[in-house]
Amino acid sequence: MKISIDPDRCEGQAVCVGLAPKVFALGDDDEVVRLLVEEVPEDLQKRARKAIEKCPMAALREAG
Template sequence: MRITIDEDRCCAAGQCVLAAPDVFDQRDDDGIVILLDAAPGPDQHAAVRDAAAACPAAAITVEE
């Protein structure tokens, strides 16, 4: 699994952090997503898929 984010699309909703806090975080100044792990282990895959699905701006791309 590989994850990419489009910071320009991110609306700082934080749904990704709630779904996968070991993979995503948010910048303190504006809340834009920070990718902590671009290639998470299998134990995080379901949470990452949930995070991508919950993103209201579709700023997260997951490649299997």
């Protein structure tokens, strides 16, 4: 599973980081969430999908 982030929509609210901290990150200087993995491992996919679903700005989507 891969995830894409729309940087124009992401406001760095970090809901995804709270739900899937092994997949997403937001540093002190970051304005947009970034991915920590290129391909989400199977054991983290449920959390990653929940993060996509709960993103308040709809900036995340499953890509391929």
